Amino acid sequence: MKKRVTTVFVLLLVALLATPIFAAGKAEEKPAEKKQLTFLFMPGVADPFYFTMEKGIKAKAQELGVNLIVAEYPKSWGPEAQVPILEATIQKGGIDALLIAPTSVDALKAPLKKIYDKGIEIITVDTFIGDGDYSKTGTDYGFPLAYIGSDNELGGKQIAEQMAKMLGEKGKVFVEATNPDVSSVQGRVKGFTAGVAEFPNMKLVGVEWCMDVQQTAMTQTLAALQKDKDIVGIFGVNVFSAQGAAQAVVNAGLAGAVKIALWDATLTNIDSLKKGTVDLVLAQKPGEIGSLGVEWMYKYLTQKATVPKKVIPGFEFFTKANVNDAAMQPFIYQ
Numbered sequence: 001m002k003k004r005v006t007t008v009f010v011l012l013l014v015a016l017l018a019t020p021i022f023a024a025g026k027a028e029e030k031p032a033e034k035k036q037l038t039f040l041f042m043p044g045v046a047d048p049f050y051f052t053m054e055k056g057i058k059a060k061a062q063e064l065g066v067n068l069i070v071a072e073y074p075k076s077w078g079p080e081a082q083v084p085i086l087e088a089t090i091q092k093g094g095i096d097a098l099l100i101a102p103t104s105v106d107a108l109k110a111p112l113k114k115i116y117d118k119g120i121e122i123i124t125v126d127t128f129i130g131d132g133d134y135s136k137t138g139t140d141y142g143f144p145l146a147y148i149g150s151d152n153e154l155g156g157k158q159i160a161e162q163m164a165k166m167l168g169e170k171g172k173v174f175v176e177a178t179n180p181d182v183s184s185v186q187g188r189v190k191g192f193t194a195g196v197a198e199f200p201n202m203k204l205v206g207v208e209w210c211m212d213v214q215q216t217a218m219t220q221t222l223a224a225l226q227k228d229k230d231i232v233g234i235f236g237v238n239v240f241s242a243q244g245a246a247q248a249v250v251n252a253g254l255a256g257a258v259k260i261a262l263w264d265a266t267l268t269n270i271d272s273l274k275k276g277t278v279d280l281v282l283a284q285k286p287g288e289i290g291s292l293g294v295e296w297m298y299k300y301l302t303q304k305a306t307v308p309k310k311v312i313p314g315f316e317f318f319t320k321a322n323v324n325d326a327a328m329q330p331f332i333y334q
Helices: 002-017 020-027 048-064 079-091 109-117 152-166 183-197 214-227 239-251 267-275 286-303 326-331
Strands: 038-042 067-070 097-100 121-125 146-148 171-177 202-209 231-236 259-263 280-283 316-318
Touching: 038 048, 038 079, 038 286, 048 067, 048 286, 079 109, 097 109, 097 286, 109 121, 121 286, 146 286, 152 183, 152 231, 152 259, 152 280, 171 183, 171 214, 171 239, 183 202, 202 214, 214 231, 214 239, 231 239, 239 259, 239 267, 267 280, 316 326
Parallel strands: 038 067, 038 097, 097 121, 121 146, 171 202, 171 231, 231 259, 259 280
Antiparallel strands: 280 316
């Protein structure tokens, strides 16, 4: 009798374990939540271009549910200002990916490789290390996933072509540049030089480097204008050099007489265009560059998507004819 009762009890217990109540309880177990990704944005310097890029990065990060850390903006351009901030921020931990505008084609290689070796994926935005071709094997700079930014050499060439039209394809021109160790600047100067060379009656008479100091750009441009009275066109290759060069022309009383083409659609440059002291402003698309950086990094980390080694948004050109058009306003840096 005791054996029979025991057998019945066991059968009842088995039946209870198989009932929907127990099955439902098992089904209600929640799967482990996915870890939220954390991206770090390391800008090159505090200026309107990178502020606008940050807006694009923030918007896309919020859309995708990515936690975003924005590093302290360096107060000056260069590895000596950028690298300590970068390394201190990485040291805090918790970073899955880095979006960075390297401030040197060579000096950022080693610091970025150390970060990559920690398991942190990297996309360079606006500027790159080495020659920017991360598909090359056997180099010391092939580890970033991609370069996302402008085709600076093409932009420089197009500026030269636009300036040639303004000058009737003749005359002396001058370039106010920033830092010769920066990929974007190298490309712009190279492209402009090649573009000018296509016009036999045009001559590039000088290139100066202001090292991202607007006052220096103004002083250098003014000195060039005083040295060579035949300069009829000036190209300012970034925010600081552009604004400094434009101010020098105004101070020299040559506004209108000397044609000016500027790179970067800052509020100051656009205002100068509206006033007639500047003739052409090239607008990059920093917001789009930042947004694409977040998007491609997210796709790679969550879907193992194949990331293009180069992603190149185009340009927009502001002129006196279109500067007030509604369609052009989104391309002004904010």
